[in-house]
Amino acid sequence: xxxxxxxxxxxxxxxxxxxxxxxxxxxxxxxxxxxxxxxxxxxxxxxxxxxxxxxxxxxxxxxxxxxxxxxxxxxxxxxxxxxxxxxxxxxxxxxxxxxxxxxxxxxxxxxx
Amino acid sequence: xxxxxxxxxxxxxxxxxxxxxxxxxxxxxxxxxxxxxxxxxxxxxxxxxxxxxxxxxxxxxxxxxxxxxxxxxxxxxxxxxxxxxxxxxxxxxxxxxxxxxxxxxxxxxxx
Numbered sequence: 001x002x003x004x005x006x007x008x009x010x011x012x013x014x015x016x017x018x019x020x021x022x023x024x025x026x027x028x029x030x031x032x033x034x035x036x037x038x039x040x041x042x043x044x045x046x047x048x049x050x051x052x053x054x055x056x057x058x059x060x061x062x063x064x065x066x067x068x069x070x071x072x073x074x075x076x077x078x079x080x081x082x083x084x085x086x087x088x089x090x091x092x093x094x095x096x097x098x099x100x101x102x103x104x105x106x107x108x109x110x111x112x
Numbered sequence: 113x114x115x116x117x118x119x120x121x122x123x124x125x126x127x128x129x130x131x132x133x134x135x136x137x138x139x140x141x142x143x144x145x146x147x148x149x150x151x152x153x154x155x156x157x158x159x160x161x162x163x164x165x166x167x168x169x170x171x172x173x174x175x176x177x178x179x180x181x182x183x184x185x186x187x188x189x190x191x192x193x194x195x196x197x198x199x200x201x202x203x204x205x206x207x208x209x210x211x212x213x214x215x216x217x218x219x220x221x222x223x
Binding site: 035104106 | 144146148155156157158161198202212213214215216
């Protein structure tokens with residue numbers, strides 16, 4: 001089975017712009033979670049989607065949003081980018097709402 | 113309040129020495145507990161989960177409900193163990209967020 005695929009792998013944006021990141025989960029996995037990884041904060045939970053519904057949301061401002069499509073693919077969007085949004089954004093999928101997560105390689109966002 | 117604590121951000125151990133990576137959690141109930149590992153230039157992956165009671169790559173983790181700890185141990189460190197390790201309880205069944213990761217411990221094995 002193909003693993004979790006995230007695109008783009010690297011991107012550079014400027015403050016005030018917006019960005020959309022994409023995640024294709026492992027075939028058959030219906031749960032997709034997003035995490036922000038930074039050296040200082042470690043891994044912080046953004047949100048989780050299951051069957052196109054947002055199931056849980058972390059403590060991030062409303063500039064961070066996401067959605068899931070009927071084929072389980074997910075996107076996350078960050079509007080009005082700030083310098084502090086520079087991070088590695090990880091997507092993870094799982095076949096159900098609990099248990100092991102399978103991670104993608106991440107999308108590294110740099111905000112200038 | 114911090115709900116998963118990995119007190120050591122950095123840990124250096126000599127090859128062949130024992131390794132212990134600490135993890136404490138502060139949840140009521142009995143969450144399922146995981147250790148994830150991220151080797152250099154590789155994706156984050158599951159190392160082990162407490163319910164399986166397995167030894168993976170020589171690592172074991174014992175759940176201590178009294179101390180609410182889930183420390184990761186290996187009797188003899190190997191150079192390939194150098195990586196970032198995250199403790200993660202699964203509290204999704206408690207109506208909360210998905211896996212909540214600790215801040216991680218970077219383990220360096222000194223040859």
